[in-house]
Amino acid sequence: MAAARFRMSKRGVGQLLRSEMVEAEMLRRATVIKGVGESIAPVGGEGDPHPGQYKASFHVTSHKRGGRRRDRAVAVVWNSAPYARWVEYGTEKVRAHHVLLRAASVGGR
Template identity: 60%
Template sequence: MPAKFKMSKKGVGQLLKSRMIQADMLHRAELIEDLAALIAPVGSPPDPHPGLYKGSFEVTTTSRGGRRKDRATATVSNTAPHAAHVEFGTERMQAHHILLRAAQAGGG
């Protein structure tokens, strides 16, 4: 006799917010953070803050993430003032896409 399964929307919702899922999201984000720091460029003279971008990655996690605030999420970000310029580039600097590349390669 085949096993039967009845999905519970409430149960799935509880699972998506659970500490277990939040811990997994944190682990994946930390892998991405490590890879991003590894491939991050470090400025050379005349850069007034060499290594600032490389040392400014951080991970945050919550059980109230997502568009509907109904699931565990983790976020990798960079707090350096010039982080957007490094990621997306400017008219004088090529885009490095550090977080994009790390997210595409990392996370398990």
């Protein structure tokens, strides 16, 4: 029985990582994460001047050249609310909600 051999092409792997197929999968996963984030996002109660703004401020983009070396397709989920940082990480007076962290751990599959 002959042994199978595999010879990796770095150029081919690079083309695969930047392909539309991989970008579409990253976009699909990011869209799932966005949906989970929107579903678990806190909505301000009485006295909040912007109720629902955080929940309505999730966005998704994708790029063919992302990552540290700009060599692969990526998709990014972010929240554009001015106070999104404090919702995610908290302050000394308000607990952290970790919305995107929780959404990524659940929805990135």
